[in-house]
Amino acid sequence: MQMRFDGCLGFPGGFIDAKDGSLEEGLNRELAEELGPGASACYVTENDFISSWVMESPRKIVGHFYAKRLSLGDLEQLEGGAVHAKDHGLEVMGLVRVPLYTLRDGFGGLPAFLCNNFIGSAKEQLLEALGCLGLMPQNKLEEAVRASQK
Numbered sequence: 001m002q003m004r005f006d007g008c009l010g011f012p013g014g015f016i017d018a019k020d021g022s023l024e025e026g027l028n029r030e031l032a033e034e035l036g037p038g039a040s041a042c043y044v045t046e047n048d049f050i051s052s053w054v055m056e057s058p059r060k061i062v063g064h065f066y067a068k069r070l071s072l073g074d075l076e077q078l079e080g081g082a083v084h085a086k087d088h089g090l091e092v093m094g095l096v097r098v099p100l101y102t103l104r105d106g107f108g109g110l111p112a113f114l115c116n117n118f119i120g121s122a123k124e125q126l127l128e129a130l131g132c133l134g135l136m137p138q139n140k141l142e143e144a145v146r147a148s149q150k
């Protein structure tokens, strides 16, 4: 995920321009602007589509969420290049890894991470992606959500 300019965590992405030929073209353009030279490792296609959502206020927005699995090598390349992205230090303050574990105290790790401020539906999207990509079993996700609410 990334720390946004407004102090909320969200996913890289942005608004589609009239010039973009498709949703995926617009998203890949935004990813290049926000993630820099390593963005090619996470080039998205229609196959990476996960879900859509509609927000009614303060302005109507239709959002489309995509997610894909990267190798650790690709992730490290992405992280290394991200500081050279056009939007780094402006809209994007840095990439953030999501801890996929819970510490022995039952709170540190993913439950504590879920207590951060998230933009829009980004927290629900994170949980959805972890399930869809097979990064964490559903029961573990539910456990982490419960622990984050205690």
Ligand SMILES: O=c1[nH]cnc2c1ncn2[C@@H]1O[C@H](COP(=O)(O)OP(=O)(O)O)[C@@H](O)[C@H]1O
Residues within 6 Å of the ligand: 009, 010, 011, 012, 055, 061, 063, 119, 120, 121, 122, 125
């Ligand atoms: O990662 C995300 N997941 C879900 N919704 C998001 C995410 N990023 C942005 N949004 C939604 O889109 C709206 C506009 O996004 P953003 O604040 O980045 O654009 P803006 O800078 O043009 O206002 C946000 O207020 C939020 O509701």
